[in-house]
Amino acid sequence: MAGRLVAVSNRVADPRKLGAGGLAVALGELLNTSGGLWFGWNGKITDDPSGGLHLQRAGKVTLATIGLSRADHDAYYLGYSNGVLWPVFHYRLDLADFDSADVEAYRRVNRLMAQELLPLLRPGDIIWVHDYQMIPMAAELRALGCDHRIGFFLHIPLPPRTILAAIPQHDRLMRSLMSYNLVGFQTQMDADHFADYVEAESGGQRQDRDRVGAYGRTTCVRAFPIGIDVDRLQAMAREPDSQGMAAMMREQYSKRQVLVGVDRLDYSKGLPQRMLAFRRLLERYPENRQSATLIQVAAPSRENVEAYADIRSQLESLCGALNGDFGELDWMPVRYMRRSVARRRLPGLFAASRVALVTPLRDGMNLVAKEFVASQDPDDPGVLVLSRFAGAAEQLTDALLVNPYDTAGTADVIQQALHMPLEERRRRHARLMALVREFDVHWWARAYVATLEAAPFPSGEPTADDSVNNDVERA
Ligand code: ADQ
Numbered sequence: 001m002a003g004r005l006v007a008v009s010n011r012v013a014d015p016r017k018l019g020a021g022g023l024a025v026a027l028g029e030l031l032n033t034s035g036g037l038w039f040g041w042n043g044k045i046t047d048d049p050s051g052g053l054h055l056q057r058a059g060k061v062t063l064a065t066i067g068l069s070r071a072d073h074d075a076y077y078l079g080y081s082n083g084v085l086w087p088v089f090h091y092r093l094d095l096a097d098f099d100s101a102d103v104e105a106y107r108r109v110n111r112l113m114a115q116e117l118l119p120l121l122r123p124g125d126i127i128w129v130h131d132y133q134m135i136p137m138a139a140e141l142r143a144l145g146c147d148h149r150i151g152f153f154l155h156i157p158l159p160p161r162t163i164l165a166a167i168p169q170h171d172r173l174m175r176s177l178m179s180y181n182l183v184g185f186q187t188q189m190d191a192d193h194f195a196d197y198v199e200a201e202s203g204g205q206r207q208d209r210d211r212v213g214a215y216g217r218t219t220c221v222r223a224f225p226i227g228i229d230v231d232r233l234q235a236m237a238r239e240p241d242s243q244g245m246a247a248m249m250r251e252q253y254s255k256r257q258v259l260v261g262v263d264r265l266d267y268s269k270g271l272p273q274r275m276l277a278f279r280r281l282l283e284r285y286p287e288n289r290q291s292a293t294l295i296q297v298a299a300p301s302r303e304n305v306e307a308y309a310d311i312r313s314q315l316e317s318l319c320g321a322l323n324g325d326f327g328e329l330d331w332m333p334v335r336y337m338r339r340s341v342a343r344r345r346l347p348g349l350f351a352a353s354r355v356a357l358v359t360p361l362r363d364g365m366n367l368v369a370k371e372f373v374a375s376q377d378p379d380d381p382g383v384l385v386l387s388r389f390a391g392a393a394e395q396l397t398d399a400l401l402v403n404p405y406d407t408a409g410t411a412d413v414i415q416q417a418l419h420m421p422l423e424e425r426r427r428r429h430a431r432l433m434a435l436v437r438e439f440d441v442h443w444w445a446r447a448y449v450a451t452l453e454a455a456p457f458p459s460g461e462p463t464a465d466d467s468v469n470n471d472v473e474r475a
């Protein structure tokens with residue numbers, strides 16, 4: 001890499017920490033080799049956010065973080081990012097709560113972050129901005145005169161233009177993506193949605209497969225499906241924590257087939273629909289009673305956003321009804337836990353499971369699907385049941401793909417998964433594993449940065465439209 005990498009995301013993680021996820025590790029690797037900087041919110045609410053820049057060294061990486069005021073946090077993070085962008089980008093207009101004060105805070109916080117970041121930049125740095133909380137970052141930086149290469153990656157889906165158009169400020173939001181040299185999405189479908197939007201709503205044009213032009217600018221648009229850190233996961237699988245977990249599970253469930261679900265407790269993950277499909281399986285195929293157990297681990301998430309409380313009570317009542325209606329003294333169909341599993345034990349849980357149910361209603365990628373595949377014994381692998389609406393389905397076509405809204409259809413596929421012959425399991429797993437390994441998180445980070453380094457500058461100069469005053473007026 002020629003220049004220094006500067007990563008920008010809502011939250012910053014220390015890549016050296018044990019619990020760091022694949023993204024932190026892959027970014028950390030690139031940041032480390034380039035002596036880079038990782039900038040974002042420190043996760044704290046503070047009374048005095050101005051002048052609150054905090055710098056910390058993590059190996060060769062500098063972690064630069066700022067705090068947010070309560071008002072900014074509530075409006076930018078809870079209100080706009082998680083109350084509008086998250087639901088709409090997951091096709092859930094019914095759950096979006098549009099409030100013009102929140103969009104102003106979203107812009108304000110992005111401007112504040114741009115102002116704090118600018119003095120830390122050096123000539124030749126390349127900047128990689130992550131996710132929906134930070135869409136206007138490049139426009140804000142450009143308005144301050146920043147002429148660095150800036151790339152953006154959206155970790156969540158981008159819906160079709162007719163859904164995006166429901167956001168009152170959609171034109172401003174999508175226009176700000178044109179300030180980036182490169183806009184990356186999880187799937188080709190998301191990238192196509194962006195190009196369609198630009199053509200239909202902005203009077204722009206798709207110039208070829210991965211270039212779009214609008215507002216007198218051209219930007220590069222590509223899919224970079226995110227992967228996992230396969231080597232790290234498989235090394236963890238060999239450690240005593242993971243081995244112990246697998247041994248305990250095999251002993252506890254020696255007479256049963258385990259189905260596993262591991263998710264954040266989020267309405268996009270399709271948890272109630274999964275319980276209904278499992279219920280249908282037990283009704284339609286009673287031979288699975290006594291023999292199949294679904295272990296569902298759901299980590300609490302964003303509990304102070306209203307829609308999340310609803311999904312929790314809905315899930316709890318469905319699990320309770322399943323156990324009440326089908327449970328026996330020596331068998332309960334569902335074991336539901338509202339908590340997370342320690343990362344170091346996760347490969348063991350996956351290894352001891354015959355079937356994974358990864359059935360989101362909509363997901364940018366879904367890394368659990370890939371973690372499950374990479375945790376299997378290739379000689380006796382488990383089966384991945386995957387929603388066709390997860391980004392991962394574009395790549396993992398050898399999984400058993402389901403429509404999670406189709407309860408009966410999903411139950412039939414779970415039945416097929418539970419009874420799949422060994423030879424077919426091996427064949428499917430080998431093909432899935434080859435993809436998961438080739439397109440791992442290191443491939444993803446390197447491919448993205450190499451494309452960004454080669455991406456031309458958006459032609460055209462930043463215009464007055466990039467300025468924040470204009471944003472607020474238009475909002
Ligand atoms: P998430 O919506 O958080 O991420 P996902 O990719 O499935 O979704 O999970 C991220 C990580 O959290 C995985 O490593 C998983 O193992 C872990 N995890 C989830 N629930 C857990 C639990 N209960 N206990 C322990 N660990 C748990 C967003 C997008 C995704 C996209 C990722 C990465 O929504 O679509 O794949 O970013 O780009």
